[in-house]
Amino acid sequence: MAQHVVTANRLGDGGVVYLSTAGGWTEWLSEADIVDSDADEARLLAIAERAVAARLVVAPYAIPVERQGASLKALSQRERIRAKGPTIHPQFCKPEAGGTGLESSACMSTTNTTAHW
Amino acid sequence: MALIQHSDFADDSWIRLDDASEAPIGAKIIVSLERWQRDRESLLGRNAPVGVLLKSNQPPALIAADIDRLSLIALEFPKFTDGRAYSYARLLRERHGFKGELRAVGNILRDQLFFMRRVGFDAFEVPDRARAQEWLKSFGDFDVVYQETGDGRRRPVRVREPEIGG
């Protein structure tokens, strides 16, 4: 199975979060716990469902990702945008935590809309 | 299951009868439209009150001729989002002149009681008595209404009329 991480939106502010290797929720895709088997994915989703019951997050689901060097890339455009924030407001873009530092420049500005993620 | 009648919790004196069972003597029974259409004569001959439950795809026109013979009509909300019975309720009250108990059954949420009463329901089958006070409070969610739907409440433009005219 391809690599997956589990994501959801926080109940309190709708913010995008990922189940982290530390077992909690993180805002950074780069800190997400990556699994590559159905069993592990099911395990993460079960943890996520408990967080739903505990009213931390809503609507968790798994997304395919790919490791690219030091950083992690979501495979769909939708998830890439969720990971970084709106591409049209560079000021609200999330910088990449724990990344190479180069990643944050991919956070698009209006004049650099064809940059690659 | 618990019953709210008018504006308070009440014991349910009616029995929901399935299509196969024998009607207990003297009992107030609610039957399906299918059973009503099949056994109409014998049900009327029992000398005990009869009610009919309409599913959300069974408009009141199907029982319009029998309105005066029915003491209760129950309208089903299979999902709370299926709002057909709001129209059925108004038609029963305002067009067919139904005076008996109009009961809402099915998937009923507390946030809908206000609307349901406004269209003519006066009885509501709700999940249980837990948080009973909060359920009852929902009837008072709004003091103001903008439509005249037959529940006697008047809309602001008309209520204001005398003040402005006078």
Add this chain to the structure above:
Amino acid sequence: MYVYDEYDRTLVAERVAQFRGQVARRLSGELSEDEFRPLRLMNGLYMQLHAYMLRVAIPYGTLSSVQMRQLAMIARKYDKGYGHFTTRQNIQYNWPKLDAVPDILADLAKVEMHAHQTSGNCIRNVTADQYAGAAADEIEDARITSEVIRQWSTFHPEFSFLPRKFKIAVTGSPHDRAAIKVHDIGLRTIRNDHGEVGYEVVVGGGLGRTPIVGLTIREFLPKRHLLSYLEAILRVYNQEGRRDNLFKARIKILVQSMGGTAFTEKVEAEWRAIRKDAVDFSSEDFARIAAQFAPPRYVTSTAHSAEFEAARLADKDFEAWCRTNLAPHKQPGYAIVNISLKPIGGVPGDATAEDMELFAKIAELWSFSAIRVTHSQNLVLPYVRLSDVHAVWQALRGAGLAAPNIDLITDIISCPGLDYCNLANARSIPVAQRISERFASLDRQYDIGELKIKISGCINACGHHHVGHIGLLGVDKKGEEFYQITLGGSADENASLGTLVGPAFSYDRVVDAVETLVETYVTKRQPGEIFLDTYRRLGVAPFKEALYGSHPA
């Protein structure tokens, strides 16, 4: 404008209290997300990609300067300092926190605003001609009809759980500025042979997955029967509209499947059976509401202003802006001023808190405190004295808000798309920005003339792409953003739906494709023709060939 009375105020306050309770029940765990979702949607609160989104109703697009200031305050206090005006004449905030939403609603209520009926399967916030009350060509102020409908449809107990959402639009002029033919119900104000005012009733139009131009089911409805007739339409729809398939649940599908004649007969039969006096407003009721929309105290003026004419002659930039951004007023000596929210490279419809405060101030100084929101995501100052127009322009220009491009190629309608929207296939806004930058030259824009580009990020068509002269629809091809192009759509009284021109273009190529289409028009046009005219005369073939060659890919 319409001023809340005690009743309206009570109702809105009660709704805020109700929602505060519902949020508390959600946060305490009494309500699950599944139970809470319909309740929050009824209060305009969505979950988007990055955050919640609160959609605030601006009934029939009418705002006062006080309300605009409050919108600015909310943007600053509860959001990231901006808001987004939509094609539904609403404003959306993109970053509210759940537990703050009841406070936002309470702050809105202070200025007689709310977020009800901006979502859910109910009668949505009614939309209207943005020039209502000011347009030189109007028969009657569409806000009067709209307010009557607003009152009737507010928390309508029978019609709050319809098969699907329900949108009503009203235009008060023969020229349709409210796109009434692509709404569930469109009302066109007309005068019959006896001089009586009433409505042409159009039903079953809409965009989305199945775009349809609405059908006139009544040529003339006397004004006094407005509400009973609407009630008849809604009652037929509520009972007979499909509830088994989300995509077939709009009234347009019911009208199509029953056939126009059968549908009309059903509505007429229901209407005959309705006790009209219980529903309809009396002429006194109408008059009382009309009084709320009495014209402002115009300063008597001559039809011309020497000052204004002199400023136009003296300043070429001002003259350019006047040519595109002013519309004729019914009051001699006044003009309707359009404020474009489409600066070159900007986000269509976005305004910062500072912008909003400036608009409020300008409206106070020079437009009787009145502001309108248009379905093309711009703003309007409806009552500006000709001799004040130059001052208005200077104030706008000082803040970079005097884009002279109304109805030109850079006045693009764009939905939020994949930058915010959960349902999107592709981004809309950056495509609009890139097109805008490509055609930034004013001379080029003037040469091209009226050209309406409309962009939607998915088939839901919030960006009205079907009725764009050029429409772009975002689609997903194996995880990549692509754009289908339709040509020849129009939303006015001669409404038409665009025709798909061919295979979709990638994000990188779509702007070039638009430019190719525009160049084709420029080459083939006859004197006086706008893009739409040329397209209607020549059909799709030359445009198709320009895009794909003689052997389309």
